[in-house]
Amino acid sequence: MATVTRLHINGRATALEADGERILLSVLRDDLGLTGCKPGCGEGQCGACTILVDGKPVRSCRVSAGSVGESEIRTIEGLEKEGRLHPVQQAFLDADALQCGYCTCGMIMSAVALLEEHPQPTEEQLLTAMDGNICRCGVYNNIRAAVKRASE
Numbered sequence: 001m002a003t004v005t006r007l008h009i010n011g012r013a014t015a016l017e018a019d020g021e022r023i024l025l026s027v028l029r030d031d032l033g034l035t036g037c038k039p040g041c042g043e044g045q046c047g048a049c050t051i052l053v054d055g056k057p058v059r060s061c062r063v064s065a066g067s068v069g070e071s072e073i074r075t076i077e078g079l080e081k082e083g084r085l086h087p088v089q090q091a092f093l094d095a096d097a098l099q100c101g102y103c104t105c106g107m108i109m110s111a112v113a114l115l116e117e118h119p120q121p122t123e124e125q126l127l128t129a130m131d132g133n134i135c136r137c138g139v140y141n142n143i144r145a146a147v148k149r150a151s152e
């Protein structure tokens with residue numbers, strides 16, 4: 001796969017030089033310093049590495065840098081606007097929806113994708129959307145409360 005020289009990230013065309021076969025998670029973290037997305041299982045199972053690609057949640061450990069083309073990538077670093085947290089970020093804080101925090105960025109990105117598609121999700125939509133994100137501290141009740149809070 002060819003060298004990747006540009007990615008569209010958080011509303012900007014970002015220049016870089018990376019082997020297109022490299023895992024996107026690694027390029028985001030190691031080349032671009034976007035360390036919100038976390039390496040976890042590396043197998044698409046835990047959700048810690050979740051980012052948005054054209055608005056859809058994607059496990060960045062499972063896609064190559066060369067496969068995203070001109071798609072718009074959003075990471076947690078792009079959520080804050082003019083010094084203000086995104087409503088989902090604020091809701092996670094307000095609902096005390098984190099303990100160690102390792103899963104939080106992935107959780108928030110999945111929640112953002114859900115609420116952009118379904119601003120007032122049903123319980124089933126919420127559970128389905130967040131199902132692939134694992135929290136090893138087990139604060140699922142607070143996480144669900146945060147997503148609900150952000151939808152109000």
Ligand code: FES
Pocket residue numbers: 038039040041042043044045046047048049050059060061062
């Ligand atoms: Fe990508 Fe677990 S590290 S899903």
